[in-house]
Amino acid sequence: MTTAEPHETIRVGLEERAYDILIGANLLERAGEEIAARMPGARAAIVTDENVAAIHLKALEAGLAKAGIQSTAVVVPAGEQSKSFSVLQTVVDAILAARLERRDVVIALGGGVVGDLSGFAAGIIRRGMDFVQVPTSLLAQVDSSVGGKTGINTAHGKNLVGVFHQPKLVLADTSVLDTLPEREFRAGYAETVKYGLIDRPDFFEWLEANWREVFAGGPARARAIAVACQSKAEVVARDERETGDRALLNLGHTFGHALEATTGYDSARLVHGEGVAIGMALAHRFSARLNLASPDDAVRVEAHLTQVGLPTKLSDIPGELPDAEQLLAYITQDKKVSRGALTFILTRGIGQSFIAKDVPSSEVLTFLRDSLAR
Template sequence: MTTVHVALPGRAYDIHIGAGLLEAAPDLLRPHLRRPRLAVVTEERVAAAQGEALRARLAAAGIETLMLVLPPGEGSKDWATLGRTVEWLLEQKVERNDLVLAFGGGVIGDLAGFAAAILRRGVRFAQMPTTLLAQVDSSVGGKTGINTPQGKNLVGAFHQPVVVIADPALLSTLPHRDLLSGYGEVVKYGLLGDAAFFGWLEAQGPHLLSDPALLEQAVVRSCEMKARIVERDETETGERALLNLGHTFAHALEAATGYSDRLLHGEAVAVGLGLAFDLSARLGLCAQEEPSRIRAHLQAMGMKARLSDIPGPLPDPESLLALMAQDKKAVAGRLRFVLARGIGQAFVTDDVPQEAVIATLRDG
């Protein structure tokens, strides 16, 4: 097991990463339980694959398990499911000193974390992510929330978990498409601040998703990078915005495709990464070869890399730009983009001409 510490004053916690940690979950969760009772929020696919195994291990350790099983998919990150989750937690008489466990992917982590944040003005919660995307990104850093028709993650709260338990062995049951989707967030870390890590991914990528040891290394490095950024900027007033590389484009594309299975979050991020580097090259910030190198790697991994890879029609560039205007990173009505001077050299700016964005979308 590798442990990455997130050193936030008064809200510090550990990310435990290692194959087989499902078995160790009772020991890792027990220090955070004020009574032997755990409210678990999960989804149908995870419950079917690992729900009983988790329940059995907790029961063997003398911990009572209450479990809410929700429908899978991004569509569950909405007002209705948030209300259902909060009502269930109240019905189970979950108290402020109790613990809520998010057992699932990014949707469950965001939803359960937000429900915990607003329940009784703040109930503690833990993350046990079961997807690659959640293990390397969404389970760390305390961002919780839901989507609205106006955009992605526009309603939410910063609510740090008390512990994160990432077991890469759980990824073996993921559909290949979901595993690939999560890889989009892994690539992001190399592109935003670690060119050597991106080079390692280029070399190891074809083997990484089928080699548990390599996959665990990728999870550890991603969590290390995110933990250090979150420590310096917990509530995204500056540097943490770098973690949104590719996401301004991605969130607009997700909204345009109705938060459906037509485009998974990590797939949207992968397309968004290419567009962010296209825009950077168009503005003369990075070499023209950089976007091609990134797309070549994504394509070698079998990922979506261009707008044309997204099935079905998309809105015109002007309409996509209007969706971007809802991005929560906007300041005084000006869109902020994460651009790059090269691989591993991302920065945040609001000095981006709209016509350059539209041209990038038109050619993307």
């Protein structure tokens, strides 16, 4: 009998909905063991995309079989376009056709798209099936797999249809990140940086000094993921349904989501983490423009994101963008808008983000016009 590799466990404290995030190498092989221990007798539907299935599906299926868990796979096209009503229906129909019951489990094997899509399906099938996240991208491991937000996109904007549905377990296998294309890893790194910029200035400073080691893998990568997950777990435990300071996790996202919508969720032009990187740079520049923070902080944030190869300006997005008025129209569709008032996550400095309500649309419009001209 082989000894299991060490891993770190972070608890998301939500009383009866509490769950563990396991972080470590080769957790994919132990997924069946971990799931069976928490959900004895469950059968599984694995939802994944074509790219991830080609690399990791067999390993997960083997791990489940070893633990006596019967599984069926539902494979969807890769990319943001799968977060749609039509693909959701395909997933729901496939799970129902497999005759899975409410206490069986839906396993999301993939990045943020697969996690959001399959979590939504799990949340609505039979009024709520059990759900496990097995995130295979850095972005999903540090952000979207934790916290229970699920959903799909519409023509009106990103993630506008969905439910809060917490997983029963998150398995963040750090070794699967070695198969990620560099662009996807960089995109996930943007979400990692976010936690330093929200309220952990020491973490941002550590990333500035150690980002190369995070990209290379090993202990630095595992530490970065653990700090990010711990940060998100604490916020989610305080504010599960984003009625208060969980909104801080949207730093960069109001701008970023609008940019994703304007590019038609075309991953050749912009992926989510890149939109967040530009959004965080914009949020810091906008904060400086409003005299809330020093311009030096915006320069520092932009310098670090640029150093790792992330975009920071609207002009970094390939192809034409709509005018400032159209960008503002997408922003007003964002979920952070409340009764028409614009809400942004702004900052008073590195690690000093706050929720700014009733931001004048005229200020945003002028800022967008200037940003498009950069």
